[in-house]
Amino acid sequence: MTATTRTVHATPEQVWEVLADGWLYPLWVVGASRMREVDDSWPAVGAKLHHSVGAWPLLLDDDTEVTDVTPGMSLTLRARAWPMGEAAVHLRLTAVGTETEVSIEEDAVSGPGVLAPRPLRGAESDRDHGMTWDAVVVGAGPNGLVAANHLADAGWTVLLVEAQPDVGGAVRSDREVHPEFVHDTFSSFYPLAAVSPAILGLDLERHGLVWRRAPAPLGHPLPDGDWALLHPDRDRTAASG
Numbered sequence: 097m098t099a100t101t102r103t104v105h106a107t108p109e110q111v112w113e114v115l116a117d118g119w120l121y122p123l124w125v126v127g128a129s130r131m132r133e134v135d136d137s138w139p140a141v142g143a144k145l146h147h148s149v150g151a152w153p154l155l156l157d158d159d160t161e162v163t164d165v166t167p168g169m170s171l172t173l174r175a176r177a178w179p180m181g182e183a184a185v186h187l188r189l190t191a192v193g194t195e196t197e198v199s200i201e202e203d204a205v206s207g208p209g210v211l212a213p214r215p216l217r218g219a220e221s222d223r224d225h226g227m228t229w230d231a232v233v234v235g236a237g238p239n240g241l242v243a244a245n246h247l248a249d250a251g252w253t254v255l256l257v258e259a260q261p262d263v264g265g266a267v268r269s270d271r272e273v274h275p276e277f278v279h280d281t282f283s284s285f286y287p288l289a290a291v292s293p294a295i296l297g298l299d300l301e302r303h304g305l306v307w308r309r310a311p312a313p314l315g316h317p318l319p320d321g322d323w324a325l326l327h328p329d330r331d332r333t334a335a336s337g
């Protein structure tokens with residue numbers, strides 16, 4: 097068995113949000129090259145992630161299943177196609193002030209891994225967790241995310257690093273105004289992104305992206321209570337303000 101403990105500069109709720117989003121699995125699991133599908137019930141017991149492991153062209157399709165879960169606190173997985181067969185992986189989150197201690201215990205439960213003595217299994221697993229990547233992308237803004245995803249889709253193992261607690265760079269959205277209101281933090285209109293072959297190629301609609309068209313993309317309030325509007329209808333733009 098191998099056990100690793102790290103303190104993460106995030107609350108247990110923030111760490112759990114990542115664990116509870118199955119599509120993020122390749123970002124934190126070494127060797128999971130590409131996510132193919134995530135069961136809707138993830139991370140409930142019995143839910144599966146369907147992924148490919150390895151480096152292109154030697155990709156192996158398999159899955160990882162939740163065997164036990166305490167939301168916000170712990171997650172136990174049975175990971176198939178692990179480098180040494182099949183492994184039980186137990187993750188536990190412990191709040192330390194405003195940070196989180198994340199402990200991960202892994203042990204091979206079937207396949208060639210169980211034939212190795214335990215100390216050797218530890219050594220093998222440590223080697224697997226050595227930082228070797230086909231590409232390292234610095235910055236999870238839209239350009240970094242697109243590049244990292246296209247490389248991962250081509251079978252590369254990719255490490256995407258981001259200095260901020262949230263991904264998205266200057267196209268990030270937030271709920272600072274009201275928890276039920278999602279708003280832009282910087283940029284807001286993406287007419288070229290909507291037709292970009294690089295972004296269309298990611299098939300983001302399959303993962304929940306919905307493009308919306310604002311009735312008036314831009315408005316500026318005036319002291320008299322009126323608005324200067326940029327409206328698709330030229331006459332309404334001219335009449336505003």
Ligand SMILES: Cc1cc2nc3c(=O)[nH]c(=O)nc-3n(C[C@H](O)[C@H](O)[C@H](O)COP(=O)(O)OP(=O)(O)OC[C@H]3O[C@@H](n4cnc5c(N)ncnc54)[C@H](O)[C@@H]3O)c2cc1C
Pocket residue numbers: 234235236237238239240241257258259260263264265266267282283284285286287
């Ligand atoms: C106020 C504003 C309004 C805009 N409006 C629009 C708009 O309406 N429509 C539009 O199409 N474009 C708009 N843009 C431009 C658009 O947001 C940028 O073109 C786009 O965000 C660039 O993407 P990027 O991935 O290259 O960089 P960024 O979005 O800047 O992302 C870079 C990321 O890298 C991270 N980073 C930087 N250095 C490091 C490091 N050393 N280690 C780890 N992480 C690091 C940063 O934290 C950041 O998350 C706007 C920009 C601004 C600032």
